[in-house]
Amino acid sequence: AQHKHCVGYDKMTRLIKQERLSYTVNKKRVMRIMKEHSIKADYRQPKRKRVQEQETYEAQNPLNRQFEQAAANQVWVTDTTEIAYNIRKYKVRLHVVLDLYGQ
Structure with missing residues (x-):
């Protein structure tokens, strides 16, 4: 709640390591525990580059x-x-x- 649900397993691991606990914590453990408790990071999706449609030219059909x-x-x-x-x-x-x- 303090980080507004924007923390993934990587940042969560770094935050836990800052606490200087008596045991080691790695990314795999944090990822497994987050998965077990259904904790997911809520982050923005990257914007996609959209290509503007080009005008198409269609000639007349004189052959019919x-x-x-x-x-x-x-x-x-x-x-x-x-x-x-x-x-x-x-x-x-x-x-x-x-x-x-x-x-």
Whole structure:
């Protein structure tokens, strides 16, 4: 109550050691006793960084789903995808350009 329920096992161990008791107290003992008596530290959760949403751009669709083309090099389509890989979350961008005549 003196510390307004903001004491975890680490700080509790330091406070007990300041009392200079005749026996030694380590963190494991304090942690076990706090768990047995359901004593938990009431502390603030760390704030999370929030990323602002970026505006997305969507172009008009002049093809109207008519993908059949009569000659080459008339209509090209493109797509970009960002891929995250590895534990460190490396990112790679994959850009694809496609001529609709060959499809």
